[in-house]
Amino acid sequence: MxxxxxxxxxxxxxxxxxxxxxxxxxxxxxxxxxxxxxxxxxxxxxxxxxxxxxxxxxxxxxxxxxxxxxxxxxxxxxxxxxxxxxxxxxxxxxxxxxxxxxxxxxxxxxxxxxxxxxxxxxxxxxxxxxxxxxxxxIQPERDQHEMPMQVADLLGSPEELAERLGGSAEDVVAAGGEAPDQQDEEQEDAATGVPPTVYGVAPYSDICTVLARATPVVTIDYLQSRFAIGSDAARALVVRLLDDKVIAVDSEAENPLHNTYRVTKDLDEVVSME
Known part of the structure; x- marks a missing residue:
């Protein structure tokens, strides 16, 4: 200069x-x-x-x-x-x-x-x-994007999925663990204060298993992207994981939404929770 x-x-x-x-x-x-x-x-x-x-x-x-x-x-x-x-x-x-x-x-x-x-x-x-x-x-990114809430919206009907994978529609429903009607009932339970068993399309037990195996640095952004859930669901999931001592606070930020967490349970402990 x-x-x-x-x-x-x-x-x-x-x-x-x-x-x-x-x-x-x-x-x-x-x-x-x-x-x-x-x-x-x-x-x-x-x-x-x-x-x-x-x-x-x-x-x-x-x-x-x-x-x-x-x-x-x-x-x-x-x-x-x-x-x-x-x-x-x-x-x-x-x-x-x-x-x-x-x-x-x-x-x-x-x-x-x-x-x-x-x-x-x-x-x-x-x-x-x-x-x-x-x-x-020029607009900010929405905190919660619209996304399908049912497995069928993501993968198609059981009949369509069975045609792609082979097997029968009954096998697909059984492999999925729950039919759409059961998921609707769980969402109604969540509205009454009962913790949901499914976040996005992943059961809570599967989420715990994934975290125990991969032991990633857990953040709200990670849970949103990894399990395709909205910000509200991710925050609720963090609270539940903390209550169940699956994770613990690793570092605190000025904004709690930016906290990072570490996985505290191993795979055997997570399996014994089920």
Whole structure:
């Protein structure tokens, strides 16, 4: 970096403005610094943030990007002349004139030029403001995605699955352990406070067996992706695994949703639970 640009950046920090407002050569620097600041302040990787936290990041980036675009328009369109961004507060329509009341940011670097121009002819240029299209397509990831709740929705009917695997539909239902009607009854039990025996399509006992065999680092994100369940089901599953002492807290985060857990039971102990 050139010494003069370093001096401009330091001066901008002291005066509470952006370096590109003092030197147009630093416009890209400001855009990169804006994104670096947001990345540095993320508490976790973006894809691991919940929906509310992702929306906060999008809102902050949107606000700062809008400010950067406005500043870029001002710099690019006003090379060689003083440019002072204003916010039009009121317009009074008279017979032969318009009286405009405007607000100027106290930190605007060219505000003194505006003050010196009192009583003189000034040119008011209306900057374009059509750069916001497509923002509605930038949305946070939903905490809980819609997904099928029955085995048949994932694998097809017992008859279709039997045709692919060979055997009869009765064999497929028996191998699955439970028919859809039984799963419906379990979901009704869950609504009344009875712990469900199935999470997604995996029985609770199978989940315990998988954890005991693989002994992974357990997180809510891991349970969601490994067993294809929503965030609410994953949180409930963590509570149940803790109550049954299948897992224990390994490290605590500021947000409990980001805690990590270790498996505390071996395969024999898990089998004896059934």
């Amino acid at each position: 050139k010494p003069e640009h370093r001096a401009i950046i330091d001066s901008a920090k002291r005066h509470g403005c952006m370096p590109s407002e003092l030197a147009h050569e630093l416009l890209v620097h400001d855009l990169v610094e804006m994104n670096r600041f947001e990345l540095h302040n993320l508490k976790a990787p973006y894809h691991k943030l919940n929906e509310e936290a992702q929306q906060e990041v999008i809102d902050r980036l949107t606000k700062k990007t809008e400010e950067a675009v406005t500043r870029a328009i001002s710099i690019i369109s006003a090379r060689g002349v003083a440019s002072v961004p204003i916010e039009v507060r009121a317009i009074k329509v008279e017979a032969k004139a318009l009286t405009v009341t405007a607000k100027v940011d106290a930190s605007a670097p060219d505000k003194h030029e505006l003050t010196d121009s009192a009583g003189k002819l000034c040119l008011l240029v209306l900057a374009p403001d059509d750069y916001r299209e497509g923002l509605d397509a």
